[in-house]
Amino acid sequence: MFKKRFLTMGLAAGLVLSALAGCTEKESGQSDVESDSGKAVELRVWLTPQWKGVLDGSEEGADYDSFFKHAAERFEKEYKDHKVNVNVEVVAGDQRDELLNVNLNGGTPPDVFFESVFAMGDYAHRGALVPLNDIVDDAAKKDISQNYWDNVTFGDDIYFYPFSHNPGTLAYNAEMFKAAGLEKYIGGEEEIKTWTLAEYEEILNGLKENLPKETYSNAYPMGLFALNNQGDTWNLAYLRMFGNQFFDNNGQLIVNDANGVKAANWMKGIYDAGLTNPGAESVSSNDVNAMFQNQQLAISFTNAILYSNAMADMESGKAPKFDMRLANIPSESGDPLSFTYVTGANVFDTKDETRIKVSKDFVKFISTDPELVKASKNGVPVRTSVAEEFSAEKPFFAAYSANDPYVFNFTGNVPGYSQLRQVLYPELQALYTGAKTAEEVVESYQTKGNKVIEEAKANSVIYK
Amino acid sequence: MMRMKIIKESNKENITGYLFVAPQILLFLIFLVYPIIEGIRLSLFQINYQDEIFVGLDNYRKLFSDPVFIQSTINTVIFVVFIVALTVVFAMFVSAAVFDKNAKYVSFIRGAYYIPVMVSMVVMSMIWSFLLNPANGLIPFVARELEVASVNFLGDTRLVLPVIIFVTFATNVGQAIILYIASMIGVPKELFEAAEVDGASRMKVIFKIIIPMVKPTTIYIIIMNIIAVLKIFVVIQLLTGGGPNNASTTLMYYLYNNAFKYNQLGIASAVGVIMFLITLLLSIPQLRIMFKKD
Numbered sequence: 001m002f003k004k005r006f007l008t009m010g011l012a013a014g015l016v017l018s019a020l021a022g023c024t025e026k027e028s029g030q031s032d033v034e035s036d037s038g039k040a041v042e043l044r045v046w047l048t049p050q051w052k053g054v055l056d057g058s059e060e061g062a063d064y065d066s067f068f069k070h071a072a073e074r075f076e077k078e079y080k081d082h083k084v085n086v087n088v089e090v091v092a093g094d095q096r097d098e099l100l101n102v103n104l105n106g107g108t109p110p111d112v113f114f115e116s117v118f119a120m121g122d123y124a125h126r127g128a129l130v131p132l133n134d135i136v137d138d139a140a141k142k143d144i145s146q147n148y149w150d151n152v153t154f155g156d157d158i159y160f161y162p163f164s165h166n167p168g169t170l171a172y173n174a175e176m177f178k179a180a181g182l183e184k185y186i187g188g189e190e191e192i193k194t195w196t197l198a199e200y201e202e203i204l205n206g207l208k209e210n211l212p213k214e215t216y217s218n219a220y221p222m223g224l225f226a227l228n229n230q231g232d233t234w235n236l237a238y239l240r241m242f243g244n245q246f247f248d249n250n251g252q253l254i255v256n257d258a259n260g261v262k263a264a265n266w267m268k269g270i271y272d273a274g275l276t277n278p279g280a281e282s283v284s285s286n287d288v289n290a291m292f293q294n295q296q297l298a299i300s301f302t303n304a305i306l307y308s309n310a311m312a313d314m315e316s317g318k319a320p321k322f323d324m325r326l327a328n329i330p331s332e333s334g335d336p337l338s339f340t341y342v343t344g345a346n347v348f349d350t351k352d353e354t355r356i357k358v359s360k361d362f363v364k365f366i367s368t369d370p371e372l373v374k375a376s377k378n379g380v381p382v383r384t385s386v387a388e389e390f391s392a393e394k395p396f397f398a399a400y401s402a403n404d405p406y407v408f409n410f411t412g413n414v415p416g417y418s419q420l421r422q423v424l425y426p427e428l429q430a431l432y433t434g435a436k437t438a439e440e441v442v443e444s445y446q447t448k449g450n451k452v453i454e455e456a457k458a459n460s461v462i463y464k
Numbered sequence: 465m466m467r468m469k470i471i472k473e474s475n476k477e478n479i480t481g482y483l484f485v486a487p488q489i490l491l492f493l494i495f496l497v498y499p500i501i502e503g504i505r506l507s508l509f510q511i512n513y514q515d516e517i518f519v520g521l522d523n524y525r526k527l528f529s530d531p532v533f534i535q536s537t538i539n540t541v542i543f544v545v546f547i548v549a550l551t552v553v554f555a556m557f558v559s560a561a562v563f564d565k566n567a568k569y570v571s572f573i574r575g576a577y578y579i580p581v582m583v584s585m586v587v588m589s590m591i592w593s594f595l596l597n598p599a600n601g602l603i604p605f606v607a608r609e610l611e612v613a614s615v616n617f618l619g620d621t622r623l624v625l626p627v628i629i630f631v632t633f634a635t636n637v638g639q640a641i642i643l644y645i646a647s648m649i650g651v652p653k654e655l656f657e658a659a660e661v662d663g664a665s666r667m668k669v670i671f672k673i674i675i676p677m678v679k680p681t682t683i684y685i686i687i688m689n690i691i692a693v694l695k696i697f698v699v700i701q702l703l704t705g706g707g708p709n710n711a712s713t714t715l716m717y718y719l720y721n722n723a724f725k726y727n728q729l730g731i732a733s734a735v736g737v738i739m740f741l742i743t744l745l746l747s748i749p750q751l752r753i754m755f756k757k758d
Contacts, residue, residue, distance in 0.1 A: 098724040104513055105729060126727070128513045218608060228705050279598020281708040282619040287599050296600065349513075419726045430709035433621055459512050 040083045041358045045072065047114040048093040050343065051305050051378030057312025064090045067375050068114070071366045078365075082358055093119075094230050094284075097418060104128055109348040111359040114366075116341040117152050117160045118411045122418040123346070124159040127461035130349045130356055131157035135364040148382045151342040155462040160344035161367040164304075164379035167340040167400045167407075168233055171302035171310070173295060174323040176219070177203070180210040180298075186325065190395040192336075192403060193327040197241065200330040204275040207298045216295060223288035223300040224267070224276035226428035229421040231285025234301040235428060236410050237329045237337045239263045239442075247412030251453060256446040264438035268431050281429040293319045302326070303341065304379045304400065326396070328403065338403040339410045343379060415463065416456025423448045500740065506733035523734040532710050533735070536718040542625060543632070543696055543714060548689045550633045552682060555640035560670050563648035564656075574645060577638035588635050589702035593618075596627070596703070618704050621711040628712055631699055636692070640685045647681040648674055687750045691743055715739050 045068055053062030054070045065088045072086035089110075091099055096119065103109050109128065113120065123129050136158055141149070144162055152160035172193075174186045185203050187193025195203065207221035225231055240246060244259040254260075271280055277291060285301065292300035293310060302310070307326065313319040328336030345363040347356060366372050373386055380400050381387045391397050411417045427445045430436040436444065457463050507523055509516045527533045562573050580588060595602050598616040607614040617627045651674065659669050675682075697716040700706055706713035706721070713721075715735060723732035 097727075098720075101724045101727045104727075105511075123513075126513045218605060227707065277599045278604070278614065279616040279619045282616060282704060283597070283599040287597065291600055294600075422721070422725060426707060426709045429619075429707045433619060433708045435621060435709050435711075459510075 040085060041355055043084060043086045043112065043355065043359055043362060044110040045086055045088045045112045045114070045362070046091050046099075046110040047088070048091055048096055048116075048119075050114070051375065052309055052312060053378075055375050055377070057309055057378070058315055062312070067372075068366075071369075071372055072362075074369075074372075075362055075365050079358070079361065081361070082354070084358055084362075086362065094228060094286075104348075109350055111350060111355055112345050112347055112363055114163070114343065114345045116166065116343050117162075118341055118417065120160070120346060121154060121411065121413075122416065122456070123348075124154040124157075125415045125456065125460035125462050128348055129159045129346050130360075131159060132161055132347065132360060132363065133158050135360050136161070140368060143383045143385050145382075145384065148342055152344060160342070160346045161363050162342050162344045162382040163367055163373070164376035164381055165340045165342045166303045166305050166379040167338060167403060168237070168301065168303045168329075169307075169338070169403075170299055170327045170329055171292065171307060171324055172299045172327055173292070173297075174325050176207065176211060176216060176295065176298040176322075179212055179215060180207045182206045182210075187327065189325060190399060191326070192396075192399045193325065194334075194336045195327060195330045196334050197330045197332050201270075203299075204270060208273075208275055211298070219296045219298065220275075220277045220291075221298050222270065222276045223292060223297045224271055224280040224432075225283045225285045225288045226281050226425045226432060227284040227287075229425055231288070231301055232421055232424055233339060233341075233410055234285075234329070235267075235424065237339060237408075238267055240337055240408065241266060241330070242332045246408075246410075247414065251412055251414045251457075253446045253449040253453070255449075256442045260442040261438050264431060264441050267428075268438055271432055281432040295320060295322060299327070304396070308378050326399070328406075336403060336406045337408065338406040339408055340380075340400075342382065414453045414456075415460040416452045419452045419456065420449050423452060503733045503736045503740070506729055507737045509730050511729040512727070519730065523730045524738075526731060527734055527738070532713060533718060535710050536713045536715050539625065539711075539713060540694060540696075540715045543629060544690055544693045546629045547633050547636075547693045547696075548686055550629070551637050551640050551689055552685060554633070555637055555644050555685070556675070556678075556682075558641050559644035559648055560674050563645050570645060574638075574642055577641045579638070580635045581638040583635075585635060585698045586702065588631070589699045592631050592699075593703055619708050621708055624704055624708065624712045628696075628699055628703065631703070632693070632696060636689070640689070643681050643685060644678060647678040651677045683750055683753060687747055690746050694739060694743055 047064070047068060049064040050067075051057060052064055052066065053059040054067050056062070059066065068086075068088040072088055076084050076086060096115065100109070100113075100123070104123075120129075148162040148165065149158065152158055152162050169192055177183065177186050182203055185193070185195060185199060204221040211219055211221075226235065236246070239255060239260060240263065242259040242262040244255055244257060244263060246253065246255055248254045270276055277283060277288065277297060288297065288300055289302075289306070291297045293313065307324070310319065310324060314321045314324070328338060331337050345366060347359040347363055350356060350359075373381070373383055374389070376383065376386055377390045377394055380397055381390070387397055414420065424445060427436070427441045427448075430444075431438060431441045508518060508520060510519045510522070511517075558573065558577070562570055593601070596604070596617045598604050598614070598619055604614045604616070615623065617623050655673050655677070656669065659673060664672070695716050696714050697720060700712055700714055700717045701720070704712045706717050716739070719732050719735040719739070722728040722735065
């Protein structure tokens, strides 16, 4: 009897041990595969929605993952060192940080992420990315101008391979302008129109007063949003409208001055006057974008890729067609306010040398292959060679270049930028709901923001 | 000698029992006890991708000096009190009104209230968002078309809490109704017959017979709802994002933001520990009442 019980106990213990051994075996087995240069390597490539199609949104079946699936297919065929299987996954922009943090803390980061550099810089500070210096050669350095390399360099190392950049502007519905009798403010089809702030206010009021209700029912002059951190770059730009510099030389926020207060008051003023969509405090940038495409807004935010996607949607009949044109964000000084996102791929430190090596090779492949880099024309190419090749087909490239002198660095290159973004929108919500005055909002944003920057600096591997 | 033998025999008997419960205990230890201990440990560390630094109670100190945490705690308490009270009162009212009626009618009422429970909270939140979105939602749209003054239900700090309380209550109340009806059907018929003979009114029957007889169900519903409401998250994430200006942030949403948006795992774990303690404190007296022998 007793023996039997021992036997049962032994079996139970054996079962537990074998389960544990199974886990260990799996782990060591995986490592064996990876150390063997001839064996299969699985890569996880993530991206947020960028452009549709391989090279163009008008291709049949064009989707956000088309380019990367095509690149992956070619890479799998052409890569010699390993048998590679690349899995491409599109991640919603507003879920990026959640997904990445869960995967980083669970020890399962993706191998490659293609995204705007500003949104991913923190991962370099946190030591989650590997430097890419070794895959950047002289030919790339010559073809891509230094300011883009500066954008992707943290400390001494390059962490993102620049692919395209994506200047942010306003988009407006020229047909709604005409309907409201605002023809004189309409710019050329290939122009990025610059209005003075006084003109802009005139436009907003003109749209509110004169937009025919029967043609554009339920429409508003301008889109404003503060539900979350998405699209906050435009909100940051509006806060600079009266000349606020935002960051000082030490990377500290200095938004709490007379210009910052004036800008916050201006935002609150146009909102209260009904010159924007209602409920900005609980409306997201996606909502605003959808409203603009449905002609419920005359002026909205856009960037080169969003613009090109919207045009493709209109061409394919997915969205109602109208005369969409571009304008700069106005400022009190009359100079346009301009910013750009540099986009590119980075490689996560998966602690697996083989996967890191193959990931780097994949990033180099998509960032240097002469055919693949042409897809950067969906935004604005960082490569001079590509920009020149498509300058005739894409007249906006010249217009974006003309804005270069006015480009401001909206991140200030500060560590903790991702968390800094989370501080802004609750303050804007407080502004729009009247819970705080403009003075209180900029003061609170500056205090909380500087605390975030200080803490992030203390934890940054790049500042160590 | 005899006593030793008995103890030995009894141990042998017990071993078999322990072996049978061992897998369950093992799973319990791995998936419930270990995460709790690990959560407590993490709450004492500052964690980034490369290392963990012991900071003692710093995370807790930071929490109690953060007005957003205080706001989330207050909001959570408001949610718990109102949602639980509304659920118990409404479910009791509906169940007491219908439990002794025609079986088909009772089934219809049960089914009608239970449908929202079966629908995912995500779907319900999306539908409410479609109705209430101030820019392109159906209700503000109709209000504008009718030229009625439109209210931003999700963007008004005074309205956002009642709206979330209503949405959560409306989605969950079916569960309580099902439990109450089942419990009321189980009340001995003799009690109602005696009440009828004595000429007791419906109100007297409800207050003197039904409510006391379904007390264990009430306690169970209260405990389960408190725990569920403490963890309220999806509706906040999808409807308001914690806004406006953190007016609808709850402890769970605050925890989520810290863990997955700001990557402050230490702070998030500290919130988790506090929530665990609150749940424990709330549950212990309730459980003691439930298990107390009359």
